[in-house]
Amino acid sequence: xxxxxxxxxxxxxxxxxxxxxxxxxxxxxxxxxxxxxxxxxxxxxxxxxxxxxxxxxxxxxxxxxxxxxxxxxxxxxxxxxxxxxxxxxxxxxxxxxxxxxxxxxxxxxxxxxxxxxxxxxxxxxxxxxxxxxxxxxxxxxxxxxxxxxxxxxxxxxxxxxxxxxxxxxxxxxxxxxxxxxxxxxxxxxxxxxxxxxxxxxxxxxxxxxxxxxxxxxxxxxxxxxxxxxxxxxxxxxxxxxxxxxxxxxxxxxxxxxxxxxxxxxxxx
Numbered sequence: 633x634x635x636x637x638x639x640x641x642x643x644x645x646x647x648x649x650x651x652x653x654x655x656x657x658x659x660x661x662x663x664x665x666x667x668x669x670x671x672x673x674x675x676x677x678x679x680x681x682x683x684x685x686x687x688x689x690x691x692x693x694x695x696x697x698x699x700x701x702x703x704x705x706x707x708x709x710x711x712x713x714x715x716x717x718x719x720x721x722x723x724x725x726x727x728x729x730x731x732x733x734x735x736x737x738x739x740x741x742x743x744x745x746x747x748x749x750x751x752x753x754x755x756x757x758x759x760x761x762x763x764x765x766x767x768x769x770x771x772x773x774x775x776x777x778x779x780x781x782x783x784x785x786x787x788x789x790x791x792x793x794x795x796x797x798x799x800x801x802x803x804x805x806x807x808x809x810x811x812x813x814x815x816x817x818x819x820x821x822x823x824x825x826x827x828x829x830x831x832x833x834x835x836x837x838x839x840x841x842x843x844x845x846x847x848x849x850x851x852x853x854x855x856x857x858x859x860x861x862x863x864x865x866x867x868x869x870x871x872x873x874x875x876x877x878x879x880x881x882x883x884x885x886x887x888x889x890x891x892x893x894x895x896x897x898x899x900x
Contacts (some may be wrong), residue, residue, distance in 0.1 A: 646670050654678065654864040676717050679860045682867065683712050683722065686737040687784040691794055692833075693879055694762070694774040694802065706756050706878075707745065708853045709735055710815060715860065722863065725855040726759060733758045735792065736783025741885040743790075749876045752883075752891075762851035762885075764806035764837075776802040776820060778831060778858065779879055780866055790887035794880065796873035797858070797866045798830050808839040808849055816851075831858040859892040 649657060649671060657675075682688055695703050710724035733742050735758065738882045745753040763771070779794040800820030809816050814836045818878040819829040834855045840848040865871075873879060883891065 635884055637673055642666070649827065650674055653868050654861050655869070658861055672717070672720065673735070674722055675861060675864065676715075678864055679715060679720075679722065682707075682864070683860075686711060687782050688712060689736060689781055690805040690858070691706070691779040691781055691785055691879065691882075692853060692856060693777040693779070694853070695776075695877075696762075696772050700736070704756070704764050705753055706853075707753070707758050709758055710853075710856055713810065713855065720860045721857050722860045723855055723857045726853060730759065735882060735884070738783070740783060740785070743885050744885045745886050746791075746880045746883055746891075747876075748873060748878045748880050751877060753879075762804070762835075762853075764849040764851065767848040770807060771803050771805050774802045776800060776833070776872065777875075777878060778820075778856070779873070780863055787886060790884040790890070792882040792884070793870075794873075794882065795866045795869075795871060796871045796878065797862050799875075800830065802833060804833075804835070804851065805837065806849060806851075807837065809837050810817045831856055838848070 645809055647665075649660065654675065657671055658758055661671050690712075692708045692710065694706045694708070697703055708726055709730070711727055713723045713725045715722045731739055734740060735742050741753075742758055745757065753837075778797040778798040780797060781792050781794045783792060787794060798820060802818045802820060804818055805816050808814060814837050816837065818835075819831050820831045820833075821829060833853060834857070835853045837849050837851045840850050842848065
């Protein structure tokens with residue numbers, strides 16, 4: 633006799649799903665419209681419980697290479713703006729009122745960024761504009777890396793862990809983008825054959841007049857639109873960036889003294 637198949641009540645299945653990690657839960661969305669609808673509700677509840685908190689931030693590292701080997705880094709701290717529950721896409725934006733080189737709603741002073749390896753990034757640390765000249769190519773490629781972090785801490789713990797979300801090549805215009813009033817968009821694409829967008833970047837370039845023949849264009853990253861499930865998976869799995877030069881954690885003022893005392897720094 634064949635094995636008897638026992639169907640579980642949908643309520644029990646959904647209760648089980650509520651305890652399944654986000655990355656695995658995504659695979660069940662294609663089973664039926666009912667599962668898709670109910671799983672989306674789970675994702676929405678998870679996202680709201682985590683990101684309706686001004687301390688939950690997005691960190692973006694954009695790196696371009698001058699003369700093919702000199703890296704220039706720009707890092708942006710973005711705060712949550714809105715969540716589209718129909719597409720499960722979350723939008724984070726750069727708050728123009730945030731003081732330079734400060735992190736989070738409490739405006740904690742940033743000392744530097746500890747990178748994987750021995751590096752510490754202290755140039756163009758946070759929310760500084762991208763700078764281009766009329767010598768640059770019309771479009772430049774930036775190696776872009778996205779992280780999530782929690783800015784809530786105290787003076788006794790001047791370190792903020794970052795969790796890696798995704799990376800990709802971003803093509804950014806270097807001109808003033810006159811036809812679009814300076815605005816530009818560029819996306820990090822997925823690796824599947826359909827190449828759906830994993831994250832869309834929106835920025836604005838402005839021409840800086842200095843009276844010389846050398847024109848300077850300043851570019852700012854305004855917002856990032858990204859899949860909420862990627863953010864949830866990164867936090868649940870506490871994903872670390874394995875790439876040399878990737879960001880491990882943010883060092884606030886006072887943290888540099890700890891780094892000086894400890895050759896091998898362990899952040900708990």
